[in-house]
Amino acid sequence: MKSTAAVCVLAAGLAGTMFAAEGPVPKGIPDLDHVFFIMMENHGYVQIVGNPDAPFANQYMKSANAATNYFAIGHPSSTNYLEVVGGSNFGVRSDNPPDWHNHNCSPNLSLATVTTDFPSSPPVCPIAGTGTDAETPAIDLTNECPDPTHTDPCPPGLIDIDGTISIPAAAHTIGKTIADQLAEHNKSWKSYQESLPPAGADGVNFSDGFFTNNSNIPGAIAGETQTLIDLYAAKHNPFVYFRSVQEGENPGATLSNVVGFEGKGGLFEDLEKGHVPAFSFIVPNQCNDQHGRSNAGPQCDFDPNDNGTQAGLNPALIYLGDLALRNIVRAIHASEAWRHGRSAIVVTWDENDYSFVPNVNKVLTIVDTNYGPHGRTSNRFYTHFSLLRTIEGAFDLPCLNHACDDNVKVMSDLFRADDDH
Numbered sequence: 001m002k003s004t005a006a007v008c009v010l011a012a013g014l015a016g017t018m019f020a021a022e023g024p025v026p027k028g029i030p031d032l033d034h035v036f037f038i039m040m041e042n043h044g045y046v047q048i049v050g051n052p053d054a055p056f057a058n059q060y061m062k063s064a065n066a067a068t069n070y071f072a073i074g075h076p077s078s079t080n081y082l083e084v085v086g087g088s089n090f091g092v093r094s095d096n097p098p099d100w101h102n103h104n105c106s107p108n109l110s111l112a113t114v115t116t117d118f119p120s121s122p123p124v125c126p127i128a129g130t131g132t133d134a135e136t137p138a139i140d141l142t143n144e145c146p147d148p149t150h151t152d153p154c155p156p157g158l159i160d161i162d163g164t165i166s167i168p169a170a171a172h173t174i175g176k177t178i179a180d181q182l183a184e185h186n187k188s189w190k191s192y193q194e195s196l197p198p199a200g201a202d203g204v205n206f207s208d209g210f211f212t213n214n215s216n217i218p219g220a221i222a223g224e225t226q227t228l229i230d231l232y233a234a235k236h237n238p239f240v241y242f243r244s245v246q247e248g249e250n251p252g253a254t255l256s257n258v259v260g261f262e263g264k265g266g267l268f269e270d271l272e273k274g275h276v277p278a279f280s281f282i283v284p285n286q287c288n289d290q291h292g293r294s295n296a297g298p299q300c301d302f303d304p305n306d307n308g309t310q311a312g313l314n315p316a317l318i319y320l321g322d323l324a325l326r327n328i329v330r331a332i333h334a335s336e337a338w339r340h341g342r343s344a345i346v347v348t349w350d351e352n353d354y355s356f357v358p359n360v361n362k363v364l365t366i367v368d369t370n371y372g373p374h375g376r377t378s379n380r381f382y383t384h385f386s387l388l389r390t391i392e393g394a395f396d397l398p399c400l401n402h403a404c405d406d407n408v409k410v411m412s413d414l415f416r417a418d419d420d421h
Contacts, residue, residue, distance in 0.1 A: 021130065021172050021173070021174045021400075021401065021404075022174065022181075022398040022399065022400055022401075022404070023398055023399045023400075023404035024398060024399065024404075025392070025393060025396055025397060025398050025399070026389045026390065026392055026393030026399050026403075026410050027393060027410070028393065028410045028412040029390055029393035029394045029410050029411075029412060029415050030342060030371070030372075030394065030415065030416065030417045031342065031394060031395075031396065032278075032342050032343060032344055032394035032395065033278065033337075033340075033341035033342050033343055034276055034277075034278060034279075034280070034337055034338075034341065034342075034343040034344075035278070035279050035280065035343070035344050035345075035346065035391055035394060035395075036276075036280045036282060036332050036343070036344070036345045036346070037279070037280065037281050037282060037346045037348075037391070038282045038283075038284075038325065038328060038329075038345065038346065038347045038348075039081070039084075039236070039281070039282070039283050039289070039348060039349075039350055040284070040289050040290055040321060040325065040347065040348070040349045040350070041077065041236075041286070041289040041290050041291035041321075041349060041350055042077070042290065042291050042292075042349070042350065042351060042352070042353055042354070043290055043313075043318075043349055043352065043353055043363070044308055044349075044352035044353055044355070044359065044360075044361070044362055044363060045068075045070075045352075045362045045363055045364050046308070046309070046310070046362075047308070047309065047310055047313060047318075047352075047353060048318075048349070048364045049061070049364055050310075051310050051313075051318060053313075053315040053316075053318040053319045053322065054318050054319070054321075054322040055322065056322045056323070056325055056326040056329075057322055057325060057347075057364065057366070060325075060326075060329065060347070060366055060368070061364065061366050062375065063368075063374060063375065064345075064366050064367060064368035064369075064374055064375075065366070065367045065368070065369075065373075065374060065375070065376040065377070065378070065414045066364065066365070066366055066367070066376075066377045066378070066414075067364075067365040067366075067367070067377075067378050067380075067382050067411065067414060068377050068378065068379050069362070069378070069379045069380060069381050069382065070348070070362065070363060070364070070365040070382045070383065070386075071161045071162055071360070071361050071362050071363070071381075071382070071383045071384075072161075072349070072350060072351040072352065072361045072362075072363050072383070072384060073089075073136055073160065073161060073167075073361070073383055073384050073385070074089060074093065074136050074140070074160045074161075074351075074361075075093075075140060075143075075144050075158055075160065075351055075354065075361075076093075076094065076095045076117060076144065076235075076351070076354075077095055077235055077236060077291075077350050077351065078092060078094065078095045078096070078235040078236075078238070078241075079092060079093055079094075080350040080351050080384060081235070081236060081237075081238040081350060082127075082177075082238045082241065083384045083385065083388075083402070084238075084348075084350075084384040084385075084387060084388055085177045085178050085179065085238050085239070085281070085388065086175075086176065086177040086178070086238065086388075086400060086401060087385055087388050087389075087399070087400040087401030087402045087403035087404070088133045088170070088173045088400075088401040088402055089133050089134050089136070090107075090108060090109055090127045090133050090134075090173065090175060090241075091107070091108025091109055091111075091112070091113060091114050091115060091131075091132070091133050091134045092108060092114075092115045092124055092127075092134070092241070093114050093115060093116050093117070093134050093143050094115045094116050094117045094121060094124070094143075095117065095235045096115055096117075096121060096122070096123050096124050096235075097123050097124070097205035097234050097235065098123060098124050098126060098205075098234060098240055098241050098246070099122065099123035099124055099125050099126065100123075100126075100202070100203050100246065101126075101203075101246055101247070102123075102125060102126060105125035105126075106125060107125050107126065107127055107128050107129055107131070107175060107243075108124070108125065108127070108131075108133075108134070109127065109128075109129055109130065109131030109132060109133065109173055109175055110129050110130075110131045111131070112131060112132040112169070114134040116143045117143055117144060118142065118143055118144070118145050124241055126241065126242060126243035126246055126247075127175040127241050127242045127243060128175045128242065128243035128244065129174075129175050130172055130173065130174050130175065131171070131172075131173060131175075132169050132170065132171045132172075132173060133169055133170055133173040133401075134169055135166070135167065135168055135169045136160050136161070136166060136167040137160060137166050138159070138160060138161070138163055138164055138165060138166040139156075139157040139158070139159055139160065139163055139357060140157055140158045140159075140160055141154060141155065141157040142154070144158045144354070155357075156356050156357035156358075157356060157357050158354065158356055158357070159356075159357055159358075159359060159360050159361055160361060161360070161361055161383065162360045162361070162362070163357065163358070163360055167402065170401070170402065173401050174400070174401065175242065175243075176242070176244070176400070177238065177239060177242060177400070178279065178388065178391065178392060178395075178397065178400065179191075179239050179245070179253045179257065179279075180242075180244060180250060180253050181392070181395075181397045181398070181400065182252070182253070182278060182279055182395065182397070183250045183251075183252025183253040184250070184252075185395070185396070185397060186252070187277075187278045187279070187395060188252075188277035188278050188279070189253070189257060189277045189278060189279040189280070189281070190257050190258070190259055190270075190276075190277045190279075190280055190281070191237055191239050191257060191258045191259070191281045191283070192259060192260070192261060192266070192267040192280060192281065192282045192283065193232055193236070193237050193258060193259070193260060193261075193283050194231070194232065194260065194261040194267075194283065194284045194285040194288060195207055195208060195209040195231035195232040195260070195261075195285040196209070196232050196258065196259065196260035196261075197209065197210055197211070197212050197232070198210065198260075198263075200255060200256075200258065200259075201234070201237060201240055201255050201258040202246075202255050204232070204234065205233070205234045206228060206230040206231075206232065206233055206234070207228075207230075207231065207232040208228055208229045208230070208231050208232075209231055209232070209260075209285075211228055212228075213228065213230075215228070226295070227295055229287075229293055229295055229296045230286060230293060231285035231286055231287060231293070231296075232285055232286075233286060236283050236286075236289075236350075237258060237283065239253075239257070239258065239281075240255065240258065245257075267280075267282060267328075267331075268331060271331045271332060271334070271335040271337070272331075272335070273336075274335055274336030274337045275337075276335065276337045278395060279391070279395070282328060284321070284324045284325075284328070286300075287299070287300040287317075287320060288320060288321055288324035289321055289324070290317055290318055290320075290321035290322075290349075292314065292317050298314075298316060299314075299316040299317065299320055300316075300317060300320070301314050301316075301317065302314065302317075303317065303353065306353045306354045306355045307353075307355050307359075308352065308353060308355035308359035312353075325347065329345060329347075329368070332345055338370055339370070342369070342370065342371045342417075343369070343370050343371075344367060344368065344369045344370075344394070344415060345366075345367075345368040345369075346365065346366070346367055346368075346387065346391075347364075347365065347366040347368075348363060348364070348365040348366075348384075348387065349363040349364060349365075350363075351363065365382070365387070367411065367414040367415060369415065371417055372415070372416055372417045372418060373416070373418065376413065376414060378411070378413045378414050380409070380411075380413065382409070382411055383408070385402045385403045385405065385408045386403075386408050386409055386410065386411055387411065388400065388403040389403040389404075389408050389409075389410055390410045390411045390412075390415060393410055394415070
C-alpha cells in the first residue's frame with residue numbers, strides 16, 4: 001500500500017489535511033460482497049424529492065436509506081463520474097471524449113493543465129501516471145459559462161458543491177480508479193452501460209445501441225434521415241478515459257469489463273444468473289437516466305428550463321428515468337446475488353441541473369442494503385468523495401486521491417449493519 005503523498009490546506013471552510021494517491025483502508029463500514037452503483041443524471045435534490053413524476057425514487061428513499069445533505073463535486077458530468085470512481089477530476093473539467101489510444105499526448109496530470117468546456121479544448125489525453133489535478137472553485141465563473149463567445153467571467157456563476165467549499169489542485173494525484181484497485185486485489189467489476197454498441201466501447205464516444213459516432217449516419221440505411229441519437233455516451237463511462245483500461249495493461253481492468261444491459265454478459269443476464277461482479281457500475285442511457293436528448297422524441301426532450309425547480313422540468317423525462325430506475329432495482333432484488341451475503345444498492349445523481357447561483361450542487365442519494373436497518377435518513381455532509389471512500393472501505397481497499405482527505409467521512413450511518421453502531 002502506498003503512503004499518502006501530499007498534504008496541503010483546503011480553502012473556504014474546509015480546513016484540514018488533503019491527501020493524494022492512496023492512503024489507508026477506510027474503517028467503519030461492513031464488508032460487502034456486492035455493490036450495485038446506479039448513476040442518474042442532471043437533477044438536483046429538490047427536483048426529485050417530492051416530484052409526483054418520480055414516484056419510485058420517492059418511495060425508495062423512504063423504504064431504503066437516504067442521504068439528505070449529499071453534494072456532487074463539480075461540473076460538468078464527466079468530472080463527477082471521474083470523481084466518484086477515482087477521487088479526482090484528474091484535470092478534466094469538460095465532457096470531452098477520450099483521445100483514444102493516443103500514446104503521443106501528455107496527460108493533464110503530468111502537465112498540471114485543465115481540459116475545459118469554455119474555452120473549448122481537445123479530447124482528453126488518456127489519464128495515467130501521477131501529477132496535479134484541477135482546482136474545484138466554490139463558484140465557477142468561467143468554465144461553464146453558457147455563452148462560449150464570452151471572454152469575461154459570467155456572473156452569477158455555477159456552484160460547485162455548496163458554494164462555500166473549494167478544493168485546491170492536489171499534487172501527486174494518481175491516475176487510477178476503484179476498478180484498478182479491485183483488479184489489483186483480485187476482485188471483479190463491470191461497467192454496465194445501456195445502449196453500448198454490440199462491438200463494445202473501444203473508440204466509441206456515442207451510440208444509439210448499434211450505430212456509433214464512427215458510423216455513416218444518416219447514410220447507414222438508405223433513405224434514413226434521423227441523426228444519431230446519443231444514448232450511450234463515453235462521458236458517462238469514466239473508466240474508458242484511463243490509459244490502463246484502454247490498453248489492457250491489467251487483465252482485470254480492461255475494456256472487456258465494459259458491457260451493455262442486454263445480451264450475453266450484460267446486466268440483466270448477469271442478474272438473472274446470479275453471477276454478478278463485486279462492483280457493478282450501472283448507467284442507463286441518456287433517455288433513461290433523466291439527462292435527455294434533443295432528437296429522441298418528446299418523452300426524452302431536455303428540460304425546457306434549468307432553473308433548479310420542478311416547474312422547469314420535462315415531466316415525461318423524469319417519469320421515464322424513474323421507471324428505468326425501478327426496473328433496475330427490481331431486477332437486482334430478484335437476483336440470487338441479492339439473497340446471499342451482504343450487498344448494497346446505491347443510487348445517486350451526478351450533479352444538479354446547471355442552474356446558477358444560488359442553487360447548490362446538492363443531489364439525492366439512496367442507500368439500500370440487504371442486511372441492515374431501513375427507513376433511515378442522514379443529514380450529515382457527504383459528497384461523491386464520501387461515497388467512493390465508503391465503497392473502498394467495504395471492499396477493504398485503500399482510499400484514493402481526494403477520498404483520503406481528512407474531512408471526507410465514510411457513510412457509516414447509512415451502511416451500518418445494525419442500530420447499535
